[in-house]
Amino acid sequence: MDISGADLVRAAAFIGAGIAMGLGAIGPGVGEGFVGGKACEAIGRNPEEAGLLTRTMLVAQAVAESTGIYSLVVALLLIFVV
Amino acid sequence: MDIALDTVSIVKAGQFLGAGISMGFGAIGAAVGEGFVGGYANCSIGRRVGMASPYTRTMLIGQAVAETSGIFALMVSVLLVFGDFSANGICAWTATMSAGICMGLGALGSGIGAGYPAQEALWGSARQPALGGQMTTSMLIGQAVCQTPAIFALVIAFMLMFKNCSGLDVWPYGASLIGAGIAMGFGAIGSGWGGGMAGGKACEGMARQPRLRSPLTTLMLVGQAVAQTPAIFALLVAIMLISIGPQKGTLLTSAAMLGAGISIGFGAIGSGMGNGVTAQGACEAISKESSTTKEMLTFMLVGQAVGQTPVIFALVVSLMLMFIKFQIPATIVGFCALLAAGISMGLAAIGSGYGNGDTAESACKAVASNPEGKSGILPLMLVGQAVGQTPAIFGLLVAFILMFGSYSGPATLPAAMAVLAAGISMGFGGIGPGVGNGITAAAACEAAGYRPEERGLLMRTMLVAQAVAQSTAIYALVIAFVLIFVV
Numbered sequence: 001m002d003i004s005g006a007d008l009v010r011a012a013a014f015i016g017a018g019i020a021m022g023l024g025a026i027g028p029g030v031g032e033g034f035v036g037g038k039a040c041e042a043i044g045r046n047p048e049e050a051g052l053l054t055r056t057m058l059v060a061q062a063v064a065e066s067t068g069i070y071s072l073v074v075a076l077l078l079i080f081v082v
Numbered sequence: 083m084d085i086a087l088d089t090v091s092i093v094k095a096g097q098f099l100g101a102g103i104s105m106g107f108g109a110i111g112a113a114v115g116e117g118f119v120g121g122y123a124n125c126s127i128g129r130r131v132g133m134a135s136p137y138t139r140t141m142l143i144g145q146a147v148a149e150t151s152g153i154f155a156l157m158v159s160v161l162l163v164f165g166d167f168s169a170n171g172i173c174a175w176t177a178t179m180s181a182g183i184c185m186g187l188g189a190l191g192s193g194i195g196a197g198y199p200a201q202e203a204l205w206g207s208a209r210q211p212a213l214g215g216q217m218t219t220s221m222l223i224g225q226a227v228c229q230t231p232a233i234f235a236l237v238i239a240f241m242l243m244f245k246n247c248s249g250l251d252v253w254p255y256g257a258s259l260i261g262a263g264i265a266m267g268f269g270a271i272g273s274g275w276g277g278g279m280a281g282g283k284a285c286e287g288m289a290r291q292p293r294l295r296s297p298l299t300t301l302m303l304v305g306q307a308v309a310q311t312p313a314i315f316a317l318l319v320a321i322m323l324i325s326i327g328p329q330k331g332t333l334l335t336s337a338a339m340l341g342a343g344i345s346i347g348f349g350a351i352g353s354g355m356g357n358g359v360t361a362q363g364a365c366e367a368i369s370k371e372s373s374t375t376k377e378m379l380t381f382m383l384v385g386q387a388v389g390q391t392p393v394i395f396a397l398v399v400s401l402m403l404m405f406i407k408f409q410i411p412a413t414i415v416g417f418c419a420l421l422a423a424g425i426s427m428g429l430a431a432i433g434s435g436y437g438n439g440d441t442a443e444s445a446c447k448a449v450a451s452n453p454e455g456k457s458g459i460l461p462l463m464l465v466g467q468a469v470g471q472t473p474a475i476f477g478l479l480v481a482f483i484l485m486f487g488s489y490s491g492p493a494t495l496p497a498a499m500a501v502l503a504a505g506i507s508m509g510f511g512g513i514g515p516g517v518g519n520g521i522t523a524a525a526a527c528e529a530a531g532y533r534p535e536e537r538g539l540l541m542r543t544m545l546v547a548q549a550v551a552q553s554t555a556i557y558a559l560v561i562a563f564v565l566i567f568v569v
Contacts, residue, residue, distance in 0.1 A: 018503025022510030025554035033518020036547020037525030044529025
């Protein structure tokens, strides 16, 4: 198997994409789960505010999602752009 | 630099690497566990200064048991430093290094786990001084069971060290031995750690409610025994890899054996810990509400059984990797694909396994807070656990696609790294959403305990939250697909 410089660069970009998306997905998953859990807890205590709590939960989860989206973008950049 | 490679030097190098890995990792768990014990001994003595000498004695007994796995690691290390295994053939270099990996990692969970029963026994005696001697006995029972995975690891380490593999090739038989070490070493972590957590809460409960000593002991032992299942799966795979590992084959066979070890080794971590966490919740629950003792056993076992799913997926992938003859080209791409299948399944199972356990823990506690509402909590727990299984299912899906792909393109380095990266992306990417899904469902179960009339609302909120928390696992799946199919 002959390996050129371009091959090496491409191979490294793919591995980088896998690492970025794989590790980058850990935090948002845990964080969003935690937010969801607390929302359930709060709704349990105060069901009449369910609408407000669900809205707050979704906003918070959307923010927590951001680093996951950054990882996705970086992974796609590594695969398709560079 | 000239390197003269004779068998004796290569095997010695493997032995020394193994010795370092064994003692290095093996020192972590025992020390952390003993630190917990020592810390709580200080708290207890601070609370009851007059009892300093019996508490110090209990502390030293507890620490001595927690030391066991560290001593196993030392023993394996010393054998590897001073022994000469070169008579076992060239494969002995992977065998001895693998023995080190197996014992070092295998000591981690049991060492940390053994700390929990001892810390709770000490703190419990400080709360209820009349119980002194009883608590030491309960501590020892709780600690003994969580040593099991470390003993499994020791057995495999010895099998590896003394395996006579003269005349066999490093590829694939040597690779299969490394797979065995990875399987048992990593596979022991969760069961040891989780079993210890269960023992800790049982001891705490016995100190709070001495009359519940016998139901708590039963619940603890059953819970710990079930939590051993993932470690037993890992043990079986490790024994198979050593005893019926392939003696002939291509590089592809080597990758399959390594992948088999990685799949079950990592896959056992989450379910083992999760099962332990569930047992911990059940013990805590009956010590708060003793009338629920009977249904708690059922609840715990159902929760643990569902929490076993991810490790069973991992076992299936391991067995497939070991026994199926794959129709994929024996190139670097095929090699990476089989390795990646193991990585994808093994790692993705960690989060779901742990998260499932966390959900079941809170469900047990919710039953104790509202025994009449148990029929409403069970569906919430099961739905929550089922959704929490999604990342593990994604991991399984990617593993299947990787194992049965055609790989008709040219075997270049980028193509190989693309499939490897697909496994890495899906494997790691499944961990967080699995844990997060479990946390959400846990809180929903807990809330349903004190607000049974809001079950429908809670179920809806839980599902929305879990769906959102799934998103990053879906991104990881998409990236894995792009890496496999597009590039």
